[in-house]
Amino acid sequence: MHIMVDYKEALANIARAIVDKPEEVRVTEKENTSAAITLELSVAPDDMGKVIGKHGRIAQAIRQIMRTASAGGKRIIVDIR
Template identity: 55%
Template sequence: MEKELVAYVAQALVDNPEAVEVAVIEGEKSTILELRVAPDDIGKVIGKHGRIAKSLRTILSAASTKSGKRVVLEILD
């Protein structure tokens, strides 16, 4: 569920939605989501002073409270 949420929001933010990729790495107590976008769109996903990235992480933590696992979002370039 979290993977689809991140992909949906990222695709809405970028100019090249086809290049959005979200990889999931499952751990015992946490899940890592690795977000990749086109090099030109990385700034749109991070935002000024990291505001959009922080908002994405806040949404993720709220969405993951049901599962009881901690979800970490990494934005890769």
């Protein structure tokens, strides 16, 4: 059984759960090749620290979740801006 994942929506939902201003969360697909998808995550400037976390731990966790979601499929690269 193969489950289709909307990577953009999954990333947006994760970010909205973390930030204070979920209405300002934007995810855009920047590059899509046969091997990888690059997703750009934009949040309000005040929320940037929440998404990155202390020593980048939250950002690292978000990237790991997205890698796990794409296991066996395309590589997902998350660019936080």
